[in-house]
Amino acid sequence: MLKATGLKYRYQYGNTIQFPEIEIERGQRLLISGFSGCGKTTLLSLIAGTLKLQDGDITFDKHEYSKMSSILLDKFRADHIGYIFQTLNLIPFLSVSENIALGIKFSSTRKSKVNDLSQEVVRLITSLGLEEEILNTPIDHLSVGQQQRAAVARALLGMPDLILADEPTSALDNDTTKKFLREVMNTFDPSHQAIIMVSHDLSIASYFDTVIDFNKHNA
């Protein structure tokens, strides 16, 4: 489904980072591990298409990023990729359901996969262990774990092909992390979707099929 080869990124301040080759198929769960500042978020931004490729190429279902304009990449991201941040995943002035609905706001393809939006939102949040009442709770009344689950629901809404998650468990304690990952993996549909998560925490490796350790790669 996705193949990234020869990726190299030169930062403005001169440091250059070379990424390992990455290949992922539908149903696959990939964990990229590494210390802070090793370029994990940069790699996710390159795969998401918000950061322009400098060297190398990414091919996603035969679409070559290097041949796509930034407008096409934005549309491609909206249609095919769901994104989960480390923290601050939700927009405070929107309700939980509006935050989740953002996942399909910019994509007609993902919108077409959702028959009844409110029903689908409820299905996703209950599958992720949240109560339905949470949809009307102000964002600042939610715990970090609840916010992360709402963000996962947004990333999964409209069945995107690839879920990118940037350290989503970093603010969670051990027990919550395990529960969170269990629920995410249960909700994620392996027949259509793949997931790439970056984390500095190798203890969660058991939830993934493949692990790439940046520390070893860059060593």
Next chain:
Amino acid sequence: MLSLLLKSIRSRIIPTSLVTISLMASMVLLLSIERIQQGAEEGFNQSISGVDAIIGPRSSSLELVLYTVFHIGRPTNNITTKTIDDIRQRNDIDWIVPIALGDSHKDFRVVATESNYFEHIKYANNKSLTLSKGKVFSDLSEVVLGADVAEKLNYIVGSKIQITHGSTESTSNKHDDFLFEISGILNKTGTPIDQAVFLDLKGYELLHLGWKSGRKVFSLDKIDLSTIPKEDLNPKTLTAAFVGLKSKLTLFNFTKSIREYPNEAISAVIPGIALSELWSIVGLVDKGFQLLSWIIIAISLIAMITLIIASLENRKHEMTIYRANGASPRFLSGMVVYEALFIGLVAIFGAIILVSIVTYFATSQLNSTLGISPAFKWISFGEVKVFSIILLAGVLSSLIPAIMVFRKNLHQTLN
């Protein structure tokens, strides 16, 4: 985008409202100046109405209008009654109202004229002078007061007043040998008529029977007024005369032939033209105010852009989430431009509503205190143009933060 934008603005309601209010206040200022200026100009140009020409001694048209209409300054010369009588005989004349100026009452100018003054001299849009109390003078000892004179001096019909020789009040130059009785008080017009005292030309002449070269030679007390021959009370000289023509088409020929009058150096001015000339001088102050309000609008627009730029850092998180979900940099910069457009539109509509409501309720007050009657209207074509310029300026200046957002998000990591 609109619903996201409105919710985002609502989350920053206090700073956004303050900027909108400051922009609205500056537009209210501009709109008020514009409308008061229009009202004042209209009022000014209609200080006198129904008069086709003013005849006076040859001088500049501005000077003639200043002392005949606004009672400001004094004539350098008079014209003879014979000349006025000659003109009265012309076929193209419908009516003529002579006036004599020079005296005053407690700093209010005296206008000596004929009783047909009140019939022919109009104000504003051809409105006739009307009396709030009493009647027009019918005897040489009667006077009619302008509304302000009666109000400020607390006069009522039947009160007796003395006239002062010249325009400065002093005991030595009072016509204290003759008392006039107030026969009527005019309604407010918002023109210099409100500040004038009107009396009969014959009464005016009577006052000056005992005067020579500005000094009193003998007092009227010592004379039996009934023994004065009537023709002695006919004025020998006049200050000016208001003229109504039978046909407006003859106006330019009339003024030309007056200028060429062989027996005396006289001229005729068309009040509308002279008043416009005068306004172009007086109106400079108003242009200054207009410039000031444009400067205030520019400052408010700068404040708006500053607010948007300042809020971008706080909105980085919001923008990154949009971006991750597929929003393009163009969408994000579009939100910034629409925000400026939204603030501009709210400020414009707020200003229009506020000014229209104030105009509606304050018109009568402005009219009675300043003689300005701003016309009630929601918006004029000229104002639409002004607002379009402001809106365009606002949107164009919002391109600065919009470009900042675009560039920042074009190649931005999602953290």
